[in-house]
Amino acid sequence: MAAKPIPQQVLYCPVCSLPAEYCEYGPDFEKCKPWLIKNAPELYPELAKEAADKTAEQLEGLEVSSASKSQGSTSDSKPEEVKKLPGGKVKKKEKPEVVVEKVVRNKRKCVTIIKGLDMFGVKLSDASKKLGKKFASGASVVKGPTEKEQIDVQGDIMYDIVEFITETWTNVPESAIYFMEEGRKVPATA
Amino acid sequence: MFKKFTSEEISAQNQVKASVQRKIRQSISEEYPDLEPILDELLPKKSPLIVAKCQNHINLVVVNNVPLFFNVRDGPYMPTLRLLHQYPSIMKMLRVDRGAIKFVLAGANIMCPGLTSAGGALDEEVPAEAPVAIMAEGKQHALAIGYTKMSAKDIKSINKGIGVDNMHYLNDGLWKTLHLD
Numbered sequence A: 001m002a003a004k005p006i007p008q009q010v011l012y013c014p015v016c017s018l019p020a021e022y023c024e025y026g027p028d029f030e031k032c033k034p035w036l037i038k039n040a041p042e043l044y045p046e047l048a049k050e051a052a053d054k055t056a057e058q059l060e061g062l063e064v065s066s067a068s069k070s071q072g073s074t075s076d077s078k079p080e081e082v083k084k085l086p087g088g089k090v091k092k093k094e095k096p097e098v099v100v101e102k103v104v105r106n107k108r109k110c111v112t113i114i115k116g117l118d119m120f121g122v123k124l125s126d127a128s129k130k131l132g133k134k135f136a137s138g139a140s141v142v143k144g145p146t147e148k149e150q151i152d153v154q155g156d157i158m159y160d161i162v163e164f165i166t167e168t169w170t171n172v173p174e175s176a177i178y179f180m181e182e183g184r185k186v187p188a189t190a
Numbered sequence B: 001m002f003k004k005f006t007s008e009e010i011s012a013q014n015q016v017k018a019s020v021q022r023k024i025r026q027s028i029s030e031e032y033p034d035l036e037p038i039l040d041e042l043l044p045k046k047s048p049l050i051v052a053k054c055q056n057h058i059n060l061v062v063v064n065n066v067p068l069f070f071n072v073r074d075g076p077y078m079p080t081l082r083l084l085h086q087y088p089s090i091m092k093m094l095r096v097d098r099g100a101i102k103f104v105l106a107g108a109n110i111m112c113p114g115l116t117s118a119g120g121a122l123d124e125e126v127p128a129e130a131p132v133a134i135m136a137e138g139k140q141h142a143l144a145i146g147y148t149k150m151s152a153k154d155i156k157s158i159n160k161g162i163g164v165d166n167m168h169y170l171n172d173g174l175w176k177t178l179h180l181d
């Protein structure tokens, strides 16, 4: 006989009653946000950023970043720090970059977020299709927290992404690709 | 189906006879064998089992005022989403892509392309006319309970039209009905 199943605990949002991960589709996402920032930061890492710094310069590039489940709060990165960070590149504001970030959405699933390809004249819907095909995964263009569009790819593709980007879109130099790691932007070419 | 459901549309709530209770238990345990070990807790033999009759031939199976299962006429019993969330592995799953989520949550039936696209996923074992959990790309928990109109294989090969009827979804009337008084 089958083992006795153990009931799972689901994090329901007290504001809209839905599982917290569906708040974004609920009747009033804005109202859920304060609760989500406190209680489900790992589901909506972009909210903490949004709240922490509304005036932040949008990271204009492709960022790849990784966050693990135990570090749910790493996403409240300080944009200041990011700007000064690696290689002493100060003029990032004008420079097109691609930033890749891995976000763990819940216990095991993660999403790799790619921002900034559009700055290199890449059509995001095409890019999304290519990424989905290449990594046999779900890829979609979504509105990011700063109203800019980004590509979300299901799964962890950090490993191959740089090679894929530079080979597919040859006008994107490797040096313009960054990973977001624990809230910090680091060059993909280490 | 439960889009505008409220407890007011329940026409009758009846405690069922022991023989009917046994039948209900049996069909639930046949449909969801993984639930069998806890069926005594879910549907305690000693607590009265209530069947609430609603519009459109929908029946709710209610224990201690909490709706746990529903069916249409004498079709298969399906768990409420709240129950499924606790025991997610009892049902076969189909996954819709991210783009389909908002339509499913508005009550739309599930179109084949939403299941066959890159973000979707099909369990090829799923036959036609089967209860299934509808999952979503990038999400951990089910957002709807569906009843397949065609088999997963047909959904894949035909890839047109409605593949799965949307029976119950997050934030519909049944979701909002936590308790029946």
Ligand SMILES: [Zn+2]
Pocket: A013, A014, A015, A016, A017, A018, A020, A022, A023, A026, A032
């Ligand atoms: Zn909410």
